[in-house]
Amino acid sequence: MTMMLLNSASLRGGCCRHETLLQLLGPLLSHSKLYSSYRRPGAEPEKKTLWQNADFSFKKGFDVLKTQLSLLKEETQNHLVGPEGRPFSEYLLEQTRVLWQFRSQEDLNKWIISSDVEIGGKSEVYLKLSRNNQGALLYGTLNTEAPRDGETKYSGYCSMRAKPRLGSFRRKKYYDWSNFNSLYLRVRGDGRPWMVNIYTDPYFSHQKDDLYNYFMFTRGGPYWEEIKIPFSKFFLSSRGRVQDSQHPIWLDKISTLGFTIGDKVDGPFQLEIDFIGLLNDRAHTEEFAYEMYDKNTPV
Amino acid sequence: MNPQAKLISATSLFLGTSITISSNHWMMAWIGLEINTLAVLPLISKSHHPRAIEASTKYFLTQAAASTLLLFSSMTNAWFSGQWDITQLTHPMSCMLLTTAISIKLGLVPFHFWFPEVLQGSTMTTCLLLATVMKFPPITLFFLTSPSLNPTLLSLMAIASAALGGWMGLNQTQTRKVLAFSSIAHLGWMTIILIYNPNLTLTAFYLYTMTTSAIFFILNTTNTLKLSTMMTAWTKIPPLTTVFMLTLLSLAGLPPLTGFLPKWLIIQELTKQGLTIMATTITLLSLLGLFFYLRLAYCATITLPPNFINYTKQWQINKPTNILTTTLTTLSILLLPLSPMVFTVS
Numbered sequence: 001m002t003m004m005l006l007n008s009a010s011l012r013g014g015c016c017r018h019e020t021l022l023q024l025l026g027p028l029l030s031h032s033k034l035y036s037s038y039r040r041p042g043a044e045p046e047k048k049t050l051w052q053n054a055d056f057s058f059k060k061g062f063d064v065l066k067t068q069l070s071l072l073k074e075e076t077q078n079h080l081v082g083p084e085g086r087p088f089s090e091y092l093l094e095q096t097r098v099l100w101q102f103r104s105q106e107d108l109n110k111w112i113i114s115s116d117v118e119i120g121g122k123s124e125v126y127l128k129l130s131r132n133n134q135g136a137l138l139y140g141t142l143n144t145e146a147p148r149d150g151e152t153k154y155s156g157y158c159s160m161r162a163k164p165r166l167g168s169f170r171r172k173k174y175y176d177w178s179n180f181n182s183l184y185l186r187v188r189g190d191g192r193p194w195m196v197n198i199y200t201d202p203y204f205s206h207q208k209d210d211l212y213n214y215f216m217f218t219r220g221g222p223y224w225e226e227i228k229i230p231f232s233k234f235f236l237s238s239r240g241r242v243q244d245s246q247h248p249i250w251l252d253k254i255s256t257l258g259f260t261i262g263d264k265v266d267g268p269f270q271l272e273i274d275f276i277g278l279l280n281d282r283a284h285t286e287e288f289a290y291e292m293y294d295k296n297t298p299v
Numbered sequence: 300m301n302p303q304a305k306l307i308s309a310t311s312l313f314l315g316t317s318i319t320i321s322s323n324h325w326m327m328a329w330i331g332l333e334i335n336t337l338a339v340l341p342l343i344s345k346s347h348h349p350r351a352i353e354a355s356t357k358y359f360l361t362q363a364a365a366s367t368l369l370l371f372s373s374m375t376n377a378w379f380s381g382q383w384d385i386t387q388l389t390h391p392m393s394c395m396l397l398t399t400a401i402s403i404k405l406g407l408v409p410f411h412f413w414f415p416e417v418l419q420g421s422t423m424t425t426c427l428l429l430a431t432v433m434k435f436p437p438i439t440l441f442f443l444t445s446p447s448l449n450p451t452l453l454s455l456m457a458i459a460s461a462a463l464g465g466w467m468g469l470n471q472t473q474t475r476k477v478l479a480f481s482s483i484a485h486l487g488w489m490t491i492i493l494i495y496n497p498n499l500t501l502t503a504f505y506l507y508t509m510t511t512s513a514i515f516f517i518l519n520t521t522n523t524l525k526l527s528t529m530m531t532a533w534t535k536i537p538p539l540t541t542v543f544m545l546t547l548l549s550l551a552g553l554p555p556l557t558g559f560l561p562k563w564l565i566i567q568e569l570t571k572q573g574l575t576i577m578a579t580t581i582t583l584l585s586l587l588g589l590f591f592y593l594r595l596a597y598c599a600t601i602t603l604p605p606n607f608i609n610y611t612k613q614w615q616i617n618k619p620t621n622i623l624t625t626t627l628t629t630l631s632i633l634l635l636p637l638s639p640m641v642f643t644v645s
Contacts, residue, residue, distance in 0.1 A: 079466075079469065079470055080469075082470060083470040083471075083472050084470075088594065091472065091526075091527075092526070092527065092530065092598070092604070092605070093605050176472060178472060178473065178525045178527070179472075179525075179527050200349075202349065202353060203353050203357065203416070204353060204356060207349050207352075207353070210349055236349070245347055247346075247347070247348045247349060250348070250350050252419070252472070252473055252525075253350075
C-alpha cells in the first residue's frame with residue numbers, strides 16, 4: 001500500500017496523472033471478490049464482470065425499450081382475449097394441451113442442456129433434431145467418475161431444462177396447468193430411467209432449490225412410447241434431498257420442466273422426445289400419492 | 300390444527316380487532332393491528348405447503364412494514380402537535396404517511412401486490428378472514444381520521460384500485476384470486492367516499508363483508524378452487540349454485556339485489572359533492588368487475604359443462620354447509636327494499 005502511494009506521488013508530478021488513480025485502485029479492483037478465487041476444474045475461466053460487459057449505447061437501449069413496449073402491448077391485447085392469451089372457452093373446453101414439440105431449431109432453442117461438466121465431471125450431452133425433424137434427440141455419454149477436487153464424492157448427470165418464459169421487461173411468466181392432472185410424453189428412450197423435474201419458481205430465495213420430481217422409465221424399443229405421469233405422483237425435493245414433509249404440486253404457477261439422467265451407470269444414453277403435453281385424465285382421482293399424516297405426534 | 304392453537308388465534312384476532320376499533324391512542328391502535336397480524340399468521344401457514352409459507356411470509360412483511368409506517372406517522376404527529384389522539388391527526392405529512400400505511404394494510408393500489416398471492420396461498424376460511432375481518436381495523440382508522448386526509452391521494456388510489464381490480468380480475472382462473480381482485484375493487488369504492496361521507500364507507504364495508512362471506516362459504520362448501528371445478532359444482536347442491544349466481548350478481552352491484560345499495564348511495568353522494576366525473580369513472584370501471592362476475596355466474600350456474608358427468612346429483616356430500624350461509628345469502632340478495640332505513644338510521 002505504501003509502495004503504491006509513493007509510486008503515485010512520484011507519478012503525480014509527471015504527465016501520467018490518470019494512471020495514478022488506476023494504480024491506487026488496482027489492488028482493490030482485482031481482489032474485490034467476496035468468495036475464494038479457486039476455480040473448479042471444468043468451470044469456465046472468469047468472464048468479464050457484468051459492468052465491464054455492458055454496452056452503454058443509447059441507440060441499443062432505445063431499441064430494447066421499443067421491443068419491450070411492443071411485448072407489453074401484445075400482453076395487454078392477450079389479456080383482453082383470455083387467460084394466457086387464449087379465449088376463455090378454450091380454457092374451459094380443453095382436455096389436452098401440447099406444451100413443447102420439437103419440429104425446428106427454434107423449438108430446440110427453448111431448452112438448455114447441462115451436465116456434470118459444471119462441477120468438473122466428464123459426461124457429455126448434446127441436443128439436436130432427430131430424423132425428418134420429427135422430434136428432439138438428447139444424447140450423450142454418462143461418466144460417473146467424480147472430479148478430483150477433494151470435496152465431490154459423486155458425479156454423473158445430464159439434464160435438459162426448458163427455459164423459463166419471460167414477459168415484457170424480463171418479468172417472469174408462469175404456466176397455468178391447473179386444468180390438467182397428468183403430464184403426457186411421447187418419447188423413445190433407450191431403457192434407462194429418467195427423472196422429470198418441475199420447478200415452481202418461488203418468490204423467496206429460501207425455496208429456490210425446491211423441485212418436484214418423478215421418474216420416467218423408458219422402454220428402449222424401436223417403438224414410440226406414450227408415458228402419462230399424473231401430477232399427484234410428484235414428490236417434493238430440495239437440492240436433491242427428498243423432503244420429509246411432502247406436499248402436492250400446485251399447478252397454477254409452474255416455471256420450467258426438465259429431464260435428468262443420473263442412474264449411476266457409465267455409458268451412452270439417448271432420449272428422443274416427440275412432444276410434451278398435458279392431459280386431464282378423468283379416470284385419475286388420486287389427489288396425492290404420499291401419506292400426509294403427521295409423523296411426529298407424541299404418543 | 301391443534302384446538303388450543305386455534306383458540307388462541309381466534310381470541311387474539313377478536314382481541315386485536317376490539318383493541319384497534321375501541322382505541323383513542325395511536326399506540327393502542329398499533330398494538331391491536333400487530334396482534335391481528337401475528338394471530339392470523341399461523342392460520343395462513345397451517346398446512347405448511349411451500350406456497351402457504353410464501354403467503355404467510357408476504358403477509359407478515361407487508362403488514363409489519365405498514366404497522367411501522369403507521370406508528371411513524373403517529374409519532375411525527377405527536378412531535379408536531381404534542382398529542383397522540385387518533386381523531387386529532389392534523390399534520391399533513393402524518394396524514395399522508397397514515398394513508399400510505401393503511402392502504403398497504405388494506406391492499407389498495409399501488410400496494411395491492413401482496414393481496415392475491417396471500418389469498419391464493421391460504422385456505423378458503425382463512426381467505427374469508429383476510430378479506431373481511433382483517434380489513435375492519437384499518438377501515439376504522441380511516442373512518443376516525445377521515446376529516447384530515449388528503450382527498451386527491453385517496454381519490455387517485457380509489458380509482459386506480461377500481462380499475463386494477465377490474466382489469467386484473469378478468470383472466471384469473473383461480474377463484475381465490477378472483478375474490479382478491481374483487482376485494483381490491485370494492486375497497487376502491489369504499490375509499491372514494493371516505494372524505495365526503497365516512498358513514499357510507501362503513502355501510503359499503505358491512506354490505507361487502509356480508510356478501511363476500513356468503514360467497515366464501517359457498518365456495519368452501521363446494522370446494523371450488525378453480526373455475527373448471529366450478530363448472531361441475533352444480534351437481535353437489537343445485538340450489539346452492541342458483542343462490543351463488545344471485546350472490547355474485549349482488550357483489551357486482553346489480554339493481555334489485557343488495558349490492559346495488561352502497562354503489563347507489565356512493566354515486567349519489569359523489570354527485571352531490573360535484574364530482575360527477577369521478578362518479579362516472581368509477582361506475583364505468585366497475586363494469587370490468589361485472590364482466591368477470593358474470594363469467595363466474597355463467598360457469599357456476601348458467602352453462603352446463605362439456606365434461607362427462609355420469610350423475611346428475613351427487614347423493615353424498617362430504618362437507619356440510621356452514622349454518623351461516625343461508626342467512627348471509629338471503630341478506631345479500633334481499634336487503635335492497637330496506638334502503639330507506641339507511642337514511643333514517645344514519
